[in-house]
Amino acid sequence: MAAKLGFKTTVYMSRDAKQWKKNLLRQKGAVVKEVDDDYSKAVEEGRSQAASDSRCHFIDDENSKELFLGYAVAAGRLKGQLEDMQVPVDSEHPLIVLSAVRCRRRSGRRDFRLEEDLR
Numbered sequence: 001m002a003a004k005l006g007f008k009t010t011v012y013m014s015r016d017a018k019q020w021k022k023n024l025l026r027q028k029g030a031v032v033k034e035v036d037d038d039y040s041k042a043v044e045e046g047r048s049q050a051a052s053d054s055r056c057h058f059i060d061d062e063n064s065k066e067l068f069l070g071y072a073v074a075a076g077r078l079k080g081q082l083e084d085m086q087v088p089v090d091s092e093h094p095l096i097v098l099s100a101v102r103c104r105r106r107s108g109r110r111d112f113r114l115e116e117d118l119r
Contacts, residue, residue: 012046
């Protein structure tokens with residue numbers, strides 16, 4: 001998204017990240033830096049590089065307040081869509097959310113907002 005908005009964007013990924021993801025990011029205009037280690041080392045490298053540039057803003061895919069809030073917005077929009085379609089969500093009509101998200105923390109962000117909104 002940052003590259004799409006015109007920002008110079010660098011994404012640090014582990015060498016074992018899916019090739020299609022790296023290709024897609026490059027296609028969207030991001031520079032992809034592959035780190036010869038696991039995900040946590042890629043994050044560490046990205047954070048280190050960002051710290052050396054005062055004009056750079058680092059977003060940690062795992063521990064980001066900005067991303068937490070972004071995912072929460074999606075949940076709020078879903079609530080509105082369900083209301084617009086008059087779909088009840090209550091103890092007799094539970095909302096079951098299936099997600100293909102690999103990282104539990106990401107779905108946790110969305111689920112937090114859904115739980116708060118639909119009580």
